[in-house]
Amino acid sequence: MKIAMISTTFLTTPPAKSGGTERVVSILTEGLVKRGHEVTLFATGDSKTTAELDYLYPHPEWSWEKEAAHARYAFSKAKKFEIVHNHSYLGLPLVQDSPVPTVTTIHSLSDSYRQYKDGLYICISNRQRFIFRDLKKVRVAYHGLEIEQFPFSPDCEDYLVWVGRFCPEKGVHHAIRVAKRLDMPLKLIGVVGDVFYYEQEIKPHLGGKIEYLGEMDERKNEIVKKAKCFLMPILWEEPFGLVMVEAMACGTPVISFNKGSAMELIHHGKTGFIVTSEEEMVEAVRQVGKIDRLMCRRHVVENFSADKMVAAHEQIYEDMLAGKFR
Incomplete structure (x- = not known):
């Protein structure tokens, strides 16, 4: 054609x-x-x-x-x-x-x-x-996805990761609160979309265990693949959420609020968890070690x-x- x-x-x-x-x-x-x-x-x-x-x-x-x-x-x-x-x-x-x-x-x-x-x-x-x-x-x-561009890691380190655009509907502030409640490091990667939101809700919390790495190129995959899990506390009807699929391709489980396409992309209990609140997200992080990281990769290969x-x-x-x- x-x-x-x-x-x-x-x-x-x-x-x-x-x-x-x-x-x-x-x-x-x-x-x-x-x-x-x-x-x-x-x-x-x-x-x-x-x-x-x-x-x-x-x-x-x-x-x-x-x-x-x-x-x-x-x-x-x-x-x-x-x-x-x-x-x-x-x-x-x-x-x-x-x-x-x-x-x-x-x-x-x-x-x-x-x-x-x-x-x-x-x-x-x-x-x-x-x-x-x-x-x-x-x-x-x-x-x-072109799966071969996403390196798989069967092992992880003890930190959380979030990737996206800094704006209220992406719910980054929830990811920060979850990380603090768990006393875990959180690595943030992305571009500032809403300057006021970033200055008021994100920047004051940076430092210590909350780290902003900027807007990265393919190097972000090296960070994502070693994360314990990927947080996706979206607050809007995200049509797809490509970053979720990218994370799972690296073997990293995804924990998302039940918005938009999350239920279609994540196999609940197998490649991550669908939750409805910060409290549930905190508990899901505690349970994420039960997820088979290879299953996350296979899920993407078979479906995306x-x-x-x-x-x-x-x-x-x-x-x-x-x-x-x-």
Whole structure:
């Protein structure tokens, strides 16, 4: 198939550090190329891919104006392809006029998708699909990882880890309180998304056993794989939660609040625990030694591999071409 893959211009594809959407787009693109498809990736000019790279802007920039222009540029070339797969939020208004079958992956919970209810969509979890149950034509395809990029460790050290964006809905303050109640070291990795929240709720607690390591690249896996467990005290309906899957790929059990897709990603009692409060999270940490770390790795291999993700998207594309997308 000749496929146009429309990423964003906010970050490179894949991103140098954090950036879930662009990372997933990269994994999907590379997997489709390996399977013999002719893929053109619309991203920034400094993105890295084995597909054909087409771009309007040479470098990433957090600009809504440029992102809109990027989407218009990509859709202006749509007729050259059999399938267009849109990951750009600002590409939504252009989908309805696309001359070829076009599908959009929903990477957020924005109500804007509901303005275009007749479009074809891919949700990244069943929970997200439930939230967007008013949309007419939706398939579910989980994200996948290139497992070999995540080193497995059968052993752990006595510290906790959290990875993500510092903002209230990620619940980092709960992770800190859990660590303090257990008198355990906690390593924090990520980018500051909400400066006020970071300054008021996180920074005063740093020091001693609470350590902020900054926004790391692939080196973060070396930290994650040796952690006793990964804390995920999310307070919102996170559509997927890629960091949970990454942690389990390293063999690290995940303890999460029961929000968003957590129940779909974690096998409760086997690869981690689903809890509903700080008290339950504290107790789960005490019980986490019962989790088989190899089981965590196998769970990801069997359910969230890049191959499974690519195969799921191939089936979606084939159904689109056959008019069977329902």
